[in-house]
Amino acid sequence: MDLKAVSTKITEPTKSALATITNTLDALAPMAAPLALRWDTEADRRTKLRTPENLKKLMDAQRAHNSARSTAATARSQRTVARSASKNPFSAGRKAARTADKAARQHREQAKAALKSARRDYPATLTTRAVQAHAVHTVPGVGASWLMSTAEQWTLWPASVSAGLIALNAGALWLGRRKLTVVVDDGASLEERQLMERLDPAYWVQHAPDRGLGGTVTGVPQLGGAGITCPIRLDGQWDVAKLAGAESHIRNLLGCRTALRLRIRAGDRGGWAVLTLGTRTAVDGASLLWTPERQGIGLDTGTGEVVTLPHGRKVIAGTSGAGKSVLLRAILAPYALDPMSAVIYLDAKGEESGLWRHCAREAIDPEDISEVVAELVDEMLSRRDLMRERQIATWQATEERPRLVVLVDEGADLMAMDSRKVPILPGLEQIARQGRSRLVDLLWCTQKPTVGEGIPSQIIGNMSVRVVLQTAGQTETQQIMGKGWQNHMLPGPGLAYVRGTGRDMEQSPVAVWDASDDKVVTSLPARTPWHRKEAPAGTAGASAPAPLRLVKGEDYELAPPAAAVPAQPKSQPTNREKVAAAIGSGSRTVADVANVTGINKGSVSKAVKSLVEAGEVARDEDGVLSLATQAGEVSA
Template identity: 45%
Template structure:
């Protein structure tokens, strides 16, 4: 009984629940003691690693070639020296005269052979210094050279006391002490304990350390490679790799991904990427154990929110309004929910309008309070015609020297979103029996969308198609080739195959790191902007997303439509020109609120408002001078305008019409 602590006499026996806790406490105490002891051995481990690194740097193919050449030369010199010595011995036996020609010739040859052997030995020694053995092999040979003879001598003795006194026991102890010192030193030097590191991350950083990599690279087929010190970033572990020798490149290392994963003992689900490093003989290993978007709430949207977050750098990606975008992603990748923040931004502002084509009805109905929605093919045909008419009108008033019209509340940017384009392509190509009894189709809708994509960027009519299958040909293809050629921004969530990745990003996509078919689901994507050039980061981005109810809860916004009376695009000569008349009853109800629908009407309106010269008309209408000159001339010839020498341009009827 413990008399100092009476309470211990009644303490309960350890249970199954308390034993694991005690083991955990004991393990934590041992780890703390090891952490305290590790810095004492860190210099020894650092010197060992520095020497090992120095030796590995010298073990280049060039030095190996020189060593093999020196070994061959030394072997040849030794053979020559042995032959010369044998011949000299034979010459001495054949003649007792030391001055005989045979003995003198043999002596000279022997002397030259021994000199050549000495030179070859010195060259071999220097070559061995240039291509040294690894430090591990040197240590193993040194201990073996001491242990084997000592062990044989100890075995010959008969008493246990003699075993303890002979060098074999001391050699074994030295091996154990050296191994323990290296293990403790590397505990601090190669894998520093950082707050927040998981056990998996700590283990990967230990194996990426140069000391571990060098020892195990050759057995995994990664010889002549050497890692740098790994670093932990917000996106995971980043480690540089030096590549020595012929045929070693970042592309080669990427092809050895399985060997790298095997060396590191990496979990199958852990994502890894191998890319080019800072120099031609460098590669970069990125292990995605983390994401810079972790902890961020990307559900929901409000005006000004970022569309996505870079999972590597943490940078935000704004909504690319005004750019023609392809959105691709297989079922379940989050294509529709990720597109909603873009559509919300495209319909939020006074100078923006949204048009949605949706053959599946579901997404279109969600946006009916903020967008003009067309689900039936006849409605799509009507909307396409209106878009073409709007685009033609805008291009005609585009001022000279400008690349795009200035958007405003009266001339807004129109974003045309096509949801699931594969379904639209299939339905438009299907034949049906027309009213005249002949076969017909809706391919004119696709032709109209091609025109919108090719021609009306300057008119600020922007096409954004979305598809589950972004292939350009074959059965069930989901993208029109002419439309695809005009899309400058490619956004791909997870797609089904590498073929679809190449359809989105180009034939060189896989080689350059655009691997959308390897992305996790949902809401993780790759985005490539053609305007930014070839040197873009292939970092995955985490997309913002919205539920259908969040879209329905958004406030209503104005819905775009063309002025009544212009159902389709027509040449200017065929368009009905609005004439200035005194009879107000002849003007439709919507005419006072609508802009003129032809350049002729704009010129007439400008003259009626006080423009007296061609220059005044140009300033008021925004038309270029050549167009104004032609229209003024035609209107004067038709009698709709009068050109007075003193007053300038006047409407038909002169001062009377002005006063009216």
């Protein structure tokens, strides 16, 4: 027989039961902690007041009070005698007795007040008061039980209730004073041990009122992969929002460092909140270096799982130095490696895009950016027409016409470039509204994520996915993410919160892949940058060939005339021809040409630039357009 197995089988149920009891007591202890704290505080106060000096004052007050009562009783008796001796209420005897009685009663009240003050200064012990209080219901309860009992059936409920009340009082005090069994990982740091000691309900309840947190009680803190989590019971007027607003008081009470990530969220039931201290993450010790085999944008610091983003429109935001460029590399590199995708980099700052020129279309000057945007709009409209012809709702990417990933970096600088002469934003707003089903995805990157300053209102409303790193303040966080998010509290660069992919507000931050080395981009395979390919124009109808002559010996014979070739339909004029015709008819600005031709301003700007470079159109310093021949005639 295996004695060890038998012993294990016998002891396991006992250990399990003990563990259940311990966990139950740990859960109930925070509820009794305030009672025990108030009891012990009051008991200590009474003990400190019970000094020999206060005892002497109490005894003197008792003697004075007894003497005053005796004097008052004597004066009352003398007044009764004087009233019996004389029927005249104004007689000298009755008047003197009345005055003496009044003075004796006043002295008695003063002695009584002095005695009460002395008793407050030398109170009875709290244990004595508890015995007295329980005696009030115990003695009548026992008597009632005895009177209501019979030899056949004992009705002892009054005594049982009294005994239950006494046991409840004693049990609550024992439970409130009980030290919780906090299991601390052997690998816990010194900081984590100190924080868990201060999260102990006994310490918290004792010091919370000094920090303005009275009415809150902590539960059992737990140390996990994401750090320390601890439930907090909210009494009185406290709620989760109010507790979150008292974050600075919590930090002061715990003595935690300023950079420590602290989050407060609602608990599993009403009246409870959950405090999370990010002392550790699930990615500690893990390599975050980006490689082509990596998926997504990084790892969840709470679970260690890879966080991926869906295709489509996105906003990437964060203050200067938060890691936007590194994040963008992790987002764009998979598209640069995918033959069914193409990257278009609209770099208003003109810095980062230099690394991508071998595998992406780049534009840094306002005119170039406007031209690229116009191409994108034309491509998007062309795909729309083809989708209608093919009766499909979503564009199917091919190597010839791939998914287009359009990155705007930096949004605030690009908005400053937009003007009437060089329109940029109208086309981007159209792409944001209509590009999803046509596989033209707009990525807007900015370090100033405030509507109207770093991102247009027409664009932010269409951005479903938002990846936001550390922001400059709460205002920026609320404008880009909404109320309750705490991006401004992220401890440093390389950490981000993601909204729009099913990750809620209580998520752990995402540790972004480390793609800070420029070789991550420059080592990507070279590709031909995307350019829109216009369909070849149709040919005009050709004239009929001359009739052939057939030769027979020396005689010539005309061949029968060939059948007339039907005229081909005349091709539609190109945008360039329409723009040239509009300028020739008197249009002098890009806006005038757009109004006359019905072509969007981006395409008009592109055509004007081509005509100016070819010498067919002249543009003066004020931007007024004219045909080159017209300009020569005017100058002549």
